[in-house]
Amino acid sequence: MNTIESLQWRYAVKKFDENKSLTEEQITTLKEAFNLTATSYGLQPITLVIVQNKEIQRQLVEHSWNQQQVLQASHVLVLCIPAEYTEREVEHYFNLVKEIRNTPDEILNPFKEFLMSSFKQKSQEELYAWNKNQAYIALGNLMTVCALEKIDSCPMEGFVPEKYDEVLDLTSKNLRSVLVMPVGYRAEDDFMKDLKKVRKETDETVLHIS
Template sequence: MNIIEKLEWRYATKSFDENAILTENKINTLIQAFNLTATSYGLQPIKLIVIQDKEFQHELMQHAMNQKQIVQASHLLVFCIQTAIDKHFVNEYFNRVHAIRQTPKDILQPFEDFLINDFENKSQKDIDAWATNQAYLAMGNLMTVCAMESVDACPMEGFLPDKFDEALQLKEKGLKSVLLMPVGYRAQDDKFAAFKKVRKNIEDAVIKW
């Protein structure tokens, strides 16, 4: 299949085959794709939690509107944002740039100073909103990668972040959960797999200038 055929094949999976488990290679591909996702300024204010523990998935399901995909899926991916986007966080990024690219620090310093000042003047609410946008970018990227890898996925916003944060001890890690995505393989009796996609006509969705 080409990329368009793969995107036609994918859908928000409503029922997973509980006995079909993703290989380590598949999971590692998703992990690497997450880490390669483009983010604003390249700062990566996001983290991914990969859960493969049926008992724990059952516990978490009650905090996600009892959506059965949480338990049925091979793995549950939890997209998180980092809450402390401060001078230390920005310094760490520019240290990586210097170490990996060997860019002289005097060249990097003006941009580093700009970002430190910019984030110091943002409210926590604005920082969280900015970071959450990066999590959506990562989820969109992973949904496409899943399709290319013939892995089924279901993006989810319907859950109680505070309860997930508590269960995963995220506050202690300086994180907040913002999105969920169960991944695995569709159940053969999931009728939604055969439904035709409902999309606008291309000319109604795209303007060519």
């Protein structure tokens, strides 16, 4: 399938086939795609937690508005951001730039000082909102990659983050869950499987200025 056909094929799966699992190669592709996601300033203030444990998935169902896809799915992807975002994160990024690109300090320092100053002026609430926006970028990227790889998915905002954090022990890792996406294979009896996609005409959603 080409890209548009793949995006036509995808939908938010309502029932997964519990007897099918993704391969290690497919999971590796999703991990690499996540890591390559574009983020503001390239800082990557996001972490992907991959759950492949039926007992844990079962516990998460009640904290997911009882959406059974969380249990049925091959894996559950949980997108997280730092509970507390500090200057250390920015420092780590610039150390990485220097290591990978061997960029001299005299070139890096002006941009580094700009970012450090910018983040110092923001509250943790503001940084949380900014980081959460980065997680949405990653979710969109993962959804597209899943479609291209013929992996079914179901993006979810309908869950209780605090309970996920508790079950997955995310607090001890300075993480907060913000988005969830079960992945796997659609069930043959999923009532949504063969329904036509409902979308506006492209002319209604795209404005072309020339």
